[in-house]
Amino acid sequence: MKKTIPHDMIPRKTQSEIPGKKTKLQSVIPVRFIILCFLIPITVLTVVNLSCRRQQSEKHSAYSFRIPPDYLREPSDIPSFWLTSCDEVNNFLIKTVHKGQIQTVGTSAGGRQIRAVLYGSPRQGKGTTTFSGSLGFGDVRAYRGPDHDKTVYMSMAAVHGGEFEGIVGMVNLISVIETGKDLRGKEWPGITEAISEIDRLILIPITNPDGRERIPLRMELYRDTIYTVPEYLNTGGMPDGTITGWPQIKEFIPIDFSKPGFQGGYPNDAGVNIQHDNFLGKKQPETQALFNLAEREKPDLIINMHTGALYMRMDRPLGEPALHPAFDTLFKYVHSELAVNGLQETNDPAIEGNPARAATGVYNIDGAVNWHCGALSVVVESPSHAFSGNSATRKAKIESPDNLLNAQLICHQQAMRFLAKTGGRSKWLPASK
Numbered sequence: 139m140k141k142t143i144p145h146d147m148i149p150r151k152t153q154s155e156i157p158g159k160k161t162k163l164q165s166v167i168p169v170r171f172i173i174l175c176f177l178i179p180i181t182v183l184t185v186v187n188l189s190c191r192r193q194q195s196e197k198h199s200a201y202s203f204r205i206p207p208d209y210l211r212e213p214s215d216i217p218s219f220w221l222t223s224c225d226e227v228n229n230f231l232i233k234t235v236h237k238g239q240i241q242t243v244g245t246s247a248g249g250r251q252i253r254a255v256l257y258g259s260p261r262q263g264k265g266t267t268t269f270s271g272s273l274g275f276g277d278v279r280a281y282r283g284p285d286h287d288k289t290v291y292m293s294m295a296a297v298h299g300g301e302f303e304g305i306v307g308m309v310n311l312i313s314v315i316e317t318g319k320d321l322r323g324k325e326w327p328g329i330t331e332a333i334s335e336i337d338r339l340i341l342i343p344i345t346n347p348d349g350r351e352r353i354p355l356r357m358e359l360y361r362d363t364i365y366t367v368p369e370y371l372n373t374g375g376m377p378d379g380t381i382t383g384w385p386q387i388k389e390f391i392p393i394d395f396s397k398p399g400f401q402g403g404y405p406n407d408a409g410v411n412i413q414h415d416n417f418l419g420k421k422q423p424e425t426q427a428l429f430n431l432a433e434r435e436k437p438d439l440i441i442n443m444h445t446g447a448l449y450m451r452m453d454r455p456l457g458e459p460a461l462h463p464a465f466d467t468l469f470k471y472v473h474s475e476l477a478v479n480g481l482q483e484t485n486d487p488a489i490e491g492n493p494a495r496a497a498t499g500v501y502n503i504d505g506a507v508n509w510h511c512g513a514l515s516v517v518v519e520s521p522s523h524a525f526s527g528n529s530a531t532r533k534a535k536i537e538s539p540d541n542l543l544n545a546q547l548i549c550h551q552q553a554m555r556f557l558a559k560t561g562g563r564s565k566w567l568p569a570s571k
């Protein structure tokens with residue numbers, strides 16, 4: 139919900155200008171390459187019992203909550219590319235992923251598997267010091283190890299379970315990588331080219347499976363300018379349908395699941411919104427899994443996909459100040475391309491791509507993981523398919539599922555292109571001595 143101002147054309151290095159590349163994804167990947175929970179209607183309310191999804195080897199918390207039945211209506215015409223439930227995504231991964239590896243990188247508080255899809259080869263060898271040590275020493279290569287100049291892209295979606303756009307984007311990105319086309323049959327040569335120039339991809343379609351399973355919908359009904367329902371599904375609320383709301387929900391972490399009503403898709407089954415976990419204390423299993431993965435892979439760039447903006451918007455993380463120039467370039471890559479594709483307030487890449495317009499986030503998982511492993515780690519907020527912030531002005535409607543998917547894929551494409559062309563952390567911040 140921000141506006142943006144002019145910038146110059148983005149300088150882009152050619153591949154031949156980036157020294158020290160060792161392993162390209164193309165050497166590994168041929169580049170031409172609810173919970174249907176029981177809805178028990180009672181006169182006014184619906185009771186959703188999560189224990190119905192218990193599976194062998196997965197132990198889920200048993201609790202129930204009440205959501206007004208109207209809030210659980212789905213559209214009748216859900217597009218075939220709109221895969222968002224845990225089951226849909228898992229089935230898609232099993233069926234589609236051949237070039238990559240599906241890996242369980244952790245288990246949620248509710249006992250659900252957190253799955254990542256990995257492409258390319260990981261960094262080999264280890265550094266000689268901690269990330270903090272490398273900053274003190276003045277050369278981050280001492281932390282990143284012998285192949286510090288490999289480029290590693292990581293992205294995660296559905297840290298908040300009710301934010302479906304990022305899941306759709308991730309699933310379709312995986313489809314492009316695996317088949318050359320998204321699930322609409324559209325080719326993305328820019329994505330194909332970008333991944334051919336990156337060494338490693340790590341994609342997590344559903345980071346908070348507990349929160350995602352808590353919302354028994356594949357797709358929310360579009361409600362024009364009324365955002366009560368998506369807000370309720372995200373932040374929870376009372377049995378009568380009144381919302382807890384944002385940011386009020388953040389006053390209570392962990393949230394008390396014994397309260398009446400619905401606790402929303404933000405928290406895991408321990409009641410914790412992992413975007414705001416206790417990062418320096420005892421972490422939730424989802425957060426710990428992300429931290430372990432980030433420590434192992436040492437990504438250069440992490441894109442954290444959320445929903446909650448009028449136009450797609452990337453926030454400046456509260457992390458290392460030294461990474462601000464890299465963030466500025468990333469912002470230009472993403473926002474200018476969104477603008478020329480009609481997915482920002484104006485079609486002017488100079489206006490929309492100006493990083494001075496980026497808001498700075500608070501201390502959250504993005505900054506925390508930056509300080510943990512040195513990655514430039516940013517949150518991206520998407521518009522929602524469930525309501526329109528534009529309808530009041532009757533501007534071109536950008537919340538169509540097609541446009542939302544286009545924005546997701548353009549964001550991934552441009553973020554990966556940025557990483558490929560700028561060479562990653564070892565090139566952004568050369569040794570200080």
Ligand SMILES: [Zn+2]
Binds near residue numbers: 297298444445
């Ligand atoms: Zn979110």
